[in-house]
Amino acid sequence: MKIDSVTQLSALTRFFSAAVFREMAKRGQSALFSRLLKEAGLVDHIGLNATVGEAFDFAFNILKVAGHRDEYIYRAAVSHKVLLGTHSLRTASMLNEFRAGGCKADIVILNGTATVYEIKSERDSLARLENQVANYKRVFAKVNVISNEGHIDGILETVPEDVGVMCLTKRYQIKTIREAKSCPERICPSTVFDSLRITESTSILESLGVGVPDVPNTQRYAVLRKLFSELDPATLHFEMVKTLKRTRDLASLNDFVESLPKSLQTAALSISVRRSDQSKLIDATETPLHAAMTWS
DSSP: OOOOOHHHHHHHHHTTSHHHHHHHHHHSSOHHHHHHHHHHTOHHHHOTTSBHHHHHHHHHHHHTSTTTOOHHHHHHHHIIIIITTTSOTTTOEEEEEEEETTEEEEEEEESSSEEEEEEEOTTOOSTTHHHHHHHHTTTOSEEEEEEOTTTHHHHHHHSOTTSEEEEEOTTSOEEEEEOOOOOGGGOOHHHHHHHSOHHHHHHHHHHTTOOOOOOOHHHHHHHHHHHHHTSOHHHHHHHHHHHHHHHTOOGGGHHHHHTSOGGGHHHHHHSOOOGGGHHHHHHHHTSBHHHHTTOO
16 A cells, blocks of 8 residues: 555554554544544555454554654564563563653663663654763663664764664664663662652662661652662662562553554553453454444
8 A cells, every 4th residue: 555645644653542542442442543544545455344453454564664664663663573572571571651861761671681772763853862862871771772774874973882773674674783782880870769659769779678767758759869879770770670570560461462453562562551441442453444434
């Protein structure tokens, strides 16, 4: 299928928006999906007897072609080829939009260490990359930038040599241009503290045998932050990974993720829906398009 207009490309991209995903989970149908389906003109290519899930997969296969790829396509590549390919939801976890200093990390994968993946799609500029990488190095042992072939030279000129560089090729394969170096000793404990929930920070301190004084809630943040600032960076990084793997565990999503079309699995890992709504979403993806066209 050839994309003929900006409107058509926008419709295909919005298929994978949180708005569509949450509406399908909450209501078992999505008026927005129905409208986007018409704007994208997919029915002419796959027919009314195809399912909603097949429409999502068809749209994804169009968008993953170089030149059309947005951030979701890159997220899907990392989640499928690294999280679900090299690891699994039972051995690793994934964080989305995780705060790191003054930035939010696109994807962080936790296994034995914490590795961040900064996405620079065809639609992105590299203007903020230097600052983003500097912030990520204060929280994560390994930093990677993943982009397309057109950005690689610019990225190599922008980021330090300890930062990994990866390319999502025209064939939708991840090619490592330069390996990221693991440097847990460079992280900043105070910046790590600012990234965590208070309960997570307290748990880390207790695991390290650091006593947490009983102080009024108004003083608690400052006291905990000071205790963090005195921790050894590498030791803290190890405990941070261990704690986040427990508190941000995705293993409970395994059956749900496997029940969805492959193109929607990344959305399921990053967009929170109630457990009671998961079956409605699965049913919605199995709906024939002739019925989905009437959703309102």
